[in-house]
Amino acid sequence: MSLSQIISRIHATEKTANRPLGATQLIAVSKVQPNARVHDVLEQGHSLFGENKVQEAQGKWPDFKAEFPNVHVHLIGPLQSNKVKPAIALFDAIHTVDRPKLATKLATEIQAQGKSPELFIQVNTGAEPQKAGILPNDADLFIKDCLALDLPITGLMVIPPVNEEPSLHFALLKKIADRNGLKNLSMGMSADFERAIALGATHIRVGSAIFGDRISHK
Numbered sequence: 001m002s003l004s005q006i007i008s009r010i011h012a013t014e015k016t017a018n019r020p021l022g023a024t025q026l027i028a029v030s031k032v033q034p035n036a037r038v039h040d041v042l043e044q045g046h047s048l049f050g051e052n053k054v055q056e057a058q059g060k061w062p063d064f065k066a067e068f069p070n071v072h073v074h075l076i077g078p079l080q081s082n083k084v085k086p087a088i089a090l091f092d093a094i095h096t097v098d099r100p101k102l103a104t105k106l107a108t109e110i111q112a113q114g115k116s117p118e119l120f121i122q123v124n125t126g127a128e129p130q131k132a133g134i135l136p137n138d139a140d141l142f143i144k145d146c147l148a149l150d151l152p153i154t155g156l157m158v159i160p161p162v163n164e165e166p167s168l169h170f171a172l173l174k175k176i177a178d179r180n181g182l183k184n185l186s187m188g189m190s191a192d193f194e195r196a197i198a199l200g201a202t203h204i205r206v207g208s209a210i211f212g213d214r215i216s217h218k
C-alpha cells in the first residue's frame, strides 16, 4: 500500500470516529528496510519515522537528516541503559521508558546533554512475561516517579499481545493515560491502526503497510 493510501485511511477513520482531522501522527517504521525505500518515502515529503534499535538508527539517520532537515525520528524499541546517551542525542522521542533504572539514567543524561526527546512510558497491558513495559498495576506510581524526576513524559505506548483483540488493550491504555493527565497515546500498527485511531491514538506506528514486508526485501 502506498503512503498516500495509508494517509487517506487515517483521515477517513478520524472522520468516522469524530476525531479532529490530523489528530493522529503517522510514524513510518523504517527498521530493517532498505535505504532506497526509506529515501523514497522521504522524497514523498513524509517527515516522521520510527526505529527500534539505537545502533541501526545511528547508521542511517544522521545522513538522512542532513538531506531532509525537517525529519523527526522516534525510538519505538527497547532501550538498554548503556545506550541512553546516543539515544538522547539522536531521537526526537522515545516511546519505551519502562523501568525505574532507565528513568533515572534518562534524567541524568538529559541534564548532561541539555536536550531532551519527548518521552512515552510503555505499558505491558497484557502482563506478558517476555514483553517490555511497566505492568498496568504499577503504571500510576511509575508515571508519578518519572514526573518527579522532571522527565518530559507526554504519553503512553502499548504493543498488545498478538492473539488478543487489540481494542481492549488500546482502551486500557487510554484509561491509564486519562487518569494520569497524559495526552499522547502511541498505539496501533499496520494491522490495527484504524481501531487504535477510533480509540484515541495520537501516534500510530506503521511499518510493513507502507514499506512492504521486512523479510522479503533484505
Ligand SMILES: *Cc1c(COP(=O)(O)O)cnc(C)c1O
Pocket: 029, 031, 052, 076, 077, 159, 189, 190, 191, 205, 206, 207, 208, 209
Ligand atoms: C516494527 C514495529 C511496528 C510496525 O509494525 P508493522 O506491523 O510493520 O506496522 C510498530 N511498533 C513497534 C514497536 C515495532 O517494533
